[in-house]
Amino acid sequence: MMSEEIKWEKESDMPLMAMSLGRMTVNKTGSWRNLRPVIDKEKCNKCGICWKFCPDVSIEIDSEDYPVVILDFCKGCGICAVECPKDAIGMVKEA
C-alpha cells in the first residue's frame, strides 16, 4: 500500500494532471501475486532473458550473474518462466 495517503479536499489542491507525488516504489505490487517465480540455479545458464523480458523490471542480476526476483514488486505474471530457455523457472502458489 502507499506509504502515505494523500487526501485532497478540492480540485484546486490537485496537480494539473494525473501524476504521482513521488516514486512509485512505495507501491509494493508484490502483494498482488497468486503465483511466485522460483529460479533453479542448477538449470540456470545466466543468459539474462528473464531479466530482459520481465515487464515490471522485477528481476535483477546479482554479483554472480544469477537472476534474482524482486519479490516486493513481482506480480507473478509468469513471463520469465515461459521465456526461460532452460526451463529453470517454476511458478509456485503463494500461501
Next chain:
Amino acid sequence: MQKVMMGNHALSWGALLSRAEVIAAYPITPQTEVVELLSNMCADGSLKAEFIKVESEHSAMAASMGASAAGARTFTATSAQGLALMHEVLHWATGARLPIVMGNINRAMAPPWTIWTEQTDSIAQRDTGWIQIYTSSIQEILDSVIQAYKVAEQIYIPAMVVLDSFVLSHTNENCEVPDQDKVDAYLPRFENAYKLDTDKPAAFGGLTGPDWYYELRYKIERDIQKALLLFEETGKEFEEMFGRYYGLIETYKLDDADVVLVTSASIASTARPVIDQMRSEGHKVGLIRIRVFRPFPSELLRKLLSGRKKVLVVDRNISFGMSGAFYAEVKAALYNVKGRPPMWGYIAGLGGRDVPMDVIKGMIEQTMKEDHPTQDIIWIGVKR
C-alpha cells in the same frame, strides 16, 4: 426465455440472435465479457460464426470491414481507447457503406487511466457517419442489436449500440431473450448488393476527385437521414412482434410539462423516479431520453420542445472548448424555432461519477429557479 443477464452479455445475445456470421474483436475492459461469451457461443456451436482473433482494435474494424464487404453479417465490440484506435477505420466503414454493428461500452478516455463510464469516447466519433443508439436498460441493449442490423442493412450505414460502462455493462437484470424464429422473421438474411464477388469483379474506394466525391458524401447523408423514419418503422414492427417499442427517443410525463429534462442512457433511467417525485410535489416536469443520437432527431425535438417554458440538457460527455454534445445539438435543432425555450446545459457523471436522484433533482431545480442560463456549461459536483 427469461434470464437475468449483464449488459455485455445482452450484446452477445443480440449478436447471436441476429445470426452474426463474423466476429472480429480485441479485448478491453469493460467489454471483454461480450467477446468471451461470443467466443463460447462459437465454440459450443450455438453461434455459427467465424471468430477472428485480431491484434488490435484497428485490425478488429479492418477485419470487420473485410467480412462485411464479402457479404457477412458482422459484429464487433470495443470501448474508449479501443474505439479511438479504430477511428480511421470507422470513417472507412461508413464511406465503404458497410452495415457493421458494433457494441461500444462508454468508458472515459485516458489519461488518467480509468474504467468508469463517460460518453466522450463515442461522442468523439459522431462525425464518422455511424448510427449511434444510446441504451438505458439491459433489455434495450439486446433488442437494439437486432434493430440496428435491420436499419443498418437497409441503408448500408454502420451502427453502434452504446451502453454505459459498469452501470449497464456489468449490471445484471431481467431480460427476455426473444425466440430465434421470431427474430429470423423480423431480421432476414443480409444480402450485400455491393459485396466482393469474384464472379463480378470490381474495385472499391478508388481515387475520386472533386467532381464526384461530393455526390458520394451526399448519398451517405441522404441515407443516414432515412434512419429517422426507419427507426420508427422497425420500432413499430418490433413492438408488434416482441411487445417492446424502440424509436428515436423516449418520453416520460412530457405532455403538459413546462420544464423538460433532455438526457440519455442510464441518467435518463434514474431521471424517471425523479420526474415522478417532482410531479407528486406539483411541478410540471417531463423527460425526453434521446436514444438515437445519429442521425440526430432534430425535427422530432423541435416538435416536442417548442412551446415549453424551459429545457435542460444533461451531458455525460464534454467537447472541450464548447460544451456537452447533446446540449449543443439540441440547441442547434431548436435555433430557428420562433419563441424557442431557454436551455440549460449541465455536465455530470464524467469518469463514472455517480449521478443519483438528488443530483438530477438539483439540476432541474436550478433550472426552475433561474430565468435564463448564464453559462454554456454548468459543471455539477466539482469539489471546490
Next chain:
Amino acid sequence: MLEIRFHGRGGQGTVVASKVLAVAVAKEGRYVQTFPEYGVERRGAPVVAFTRIDTEPIYIRSKIYEPDHLLVLDPTLIAAIDVTEGLKPGGWIIINTEKKAADFPQFKDFKVAIVDATSIALKHRIGSKAAPIVNSAILGAFAKITGFVGIEAVREAVHELSPVKKDENVKAAQEAYDVAKAPEEK
C-alpha cells in the same frame, strides 16, 4: 424496493451471491438489478456488491447509499471497515460467523442474525479448506431469516449459477436455511 448490500473479500463469491439472489428473486417473478462495486479487484481485498429487488421495473441506476439489509460473508471485515455505513436503522445484518448475535453489540440499531456458513461450506467441501465458498449457505440463511425470497427459488438459482459442485451448493443452501435463526427482536 429493497436494496441489499453484500460484503466479502475478493475470491469468496460475494458478487456471485448478489447475482444468485437476483436470479432467485427473478424466478419468483420480480424485477432485479445487481452489480458489484466496480473497481480493480484483487484476491483478499474487500468486495462490495448490491442487489435491488422490486415488484415494479427498476429505473434507478445510481449506486446504493442506504441499503435496507446487509449480508456479511467474511466476519473479519467487521473490524476492518464500517459495514453498516448507510444501513437503514432496523435493517438486517446477516453475518457468516461462529459467534452469537449477542457478540455484536455494536450493531444494536439493527437486527443481527448469524449463520456459520463457513462450517456448512467446509462440510459440503465447497471451495477449499483455506478458502471455502460461503455464498450458497449465506443465501439459504437469508431466505429463512428475512423471508424476502423462497428457499425453492434460492435452490434453483444456486444450482443454475454454481460452476461446480451444484448439488453440494444446493445442500449447503438448504442446510443453512434449516439451521438459521435470529435472536428475538428487541
